[in-house]
Amino acid sequence: MAQQETDEQTQINDGFVVDTEDCEARELAHRERGTARPITVVGNPVLHKECKDVTEFDDSLAALIDDMFASQKAAEGVGLAANQIGVDLKVFVYDCPDDEGVRHTGVVINPVLQELPAEQRVLDESNEGCLSVPTAYAELARPDYAEVHGQDAQGNPIKVRGTGYFARCLQHETDHLYGYLYIDRLSKRDRKDALRQMEEGTPRYETVPNA
């Protein structure tokens, strides 16, 4: 997910990963080992189909995660899915503040968004953007709380939860790995407007040209 115009998951808390500690050091370590790669944009087939499940939790997965953190930082994103750097695997990384201003940093492999009971679903209508739809933003209503179940880089089961802007990020990144962009959730008119914004803007980071 794109930043708004305005910045070792080992401990467990209530069954949920603690992703708020040592964020700066963890993000830096990944990014320094990795290499930033150009970002795929709407129209690239890799963004419009479900990614493959990760089955090997090996060094190449670790290297992918490092490259994803480097790419996320280079593009000033708050979340990045593997298909946004052209890799067809269910992996996303994030470095995102919640609505209390608390920073969350982590990685989720094979994420599955948990359905919330209707009575727990409070919609938050806020601005959303995506590195794969550069320079465009649109208002989109999403639940203000999200839970994602998946695995860590070693293959251990993990649960991640978030509120507000971070909840939006968890939903947005999971969507990516199932082949959906946030503009797919907009009205026809708003989608068209977002694509027009993209046409008129110039990304501040390197993108992969569409064939």
Ligand code: NI
């Ligand atoms: Ni995105």
